[in-house]
Amino acid sequence: MTLDLFRLLIDFGLFVLIWIVQLVIYPSFVHFSAENLFVWHQKYTQRFSIVVMPLMLSQISIALLQLIQAQNWYTISSSVIIVVLWLTTFKIFVPLHFSIHNNKPIEKACEKLGTKNWMRTALWTILIILSVIFFTQNHI
Template identity: 35%
Template sequence: MELTLILNLFSSFFLCGLIWTVQIVHYPAFHGFEKKSYSTWMSFHKSRISIVVVPVMLVELGSSILLSLSTIPYLMLHRIGLGVVVLVWLITFFIQVPLHEKLAGGYKESIAKKLVSSNRWRTLLWSLKSILGMYLLFRLIGL
């Protein structure tokens, strides 16, 4: 179970750092691309970001499920963590992905702004998951 916990912590911390970078740097930069090449940029973005994000999100989800089904200490906190991960997935696939699809057809300022504003929820949730992970880590090592 230690490996599962390590994978869970690593994936949560990685995704938290990534989402903050996306929220502060990457998504706001969507407004600065030339409108005529915007569809090309979005196609590039979607293909490349998926290579980075999807495997780590799968590790986080899988390890969160395993931890929430285990008998290790702080089981309720692991289940809360799984709930947070499920919320991130729901927001990702029912809000963020459709917004990306709309932007793939060309730049629309209102959609780009909605992408940034709705991404705040994922930023908040991954931050919460990382704080929860730090708390669990400190409790498990006796701090």
Template identity: 40%
Template sequence: MNEVLLIINAILIGIILVTQIVSYPLLLVVKESNFRNYHTIYTKRISIVVLPLMLSELFITTYILIFDPNPNHVFAALMLLFIWLSTFFIQVPIHNIISKSKSTKLIKKLIISNWLRTSLWIIKFFFLISL
């Protein structure tokens, strides 16, 4: 089970790094006239890729935590909790606002705030691999 979790975590790191370094900065150069359409397509497509992986990571982490609640698994679960909190209380609200109208200020906030998730996924991966 831990191996599956590590594989999912590694895939999510790849996705979040591409998002952080490529996708989010590209939002800044999309013309305002095309932005709503581009953003709608982007969020739908990325959700199809990311949501099943994030849910799998959540279910596997919960399973491991229930059946082996040692401090290491609690720590990993807390990191995952912070990833989810960041996602749904920081990044998703920004996406909801910019889906209506392009805002350079909010896109920059999205890029900066997304480093939290990026860092947490990387830290969590190296923590889990060290166990």
């Protein structure tokens, strides 16, 4: 498997995950009582991290390697998008999840997760489009 194909598959996996989060997981939070959400959220974040962190670490590692190998429209733009995704994830979303995890104002945190996540959803959608374009230009 080539590095470009591996990157395309990882980008696709994160694209699918973010849309599931946006359309299914975050909207489902409103159906929990505060107590049940607190209990579920602890399980959800542990389980979800097992899936998403290896993908995100692989994505940023491969993007860095691709950027070192060649500086072109794809490697530069995708690297910028990935850095923005990491920054928003750890500056906005991790604190919101910690707020739920610590049983702090859950309603506002859940609402913010759903509305602010559209930014990440859009960025991962743009990223998969760029990856598909790059891959098809170079391998098909």
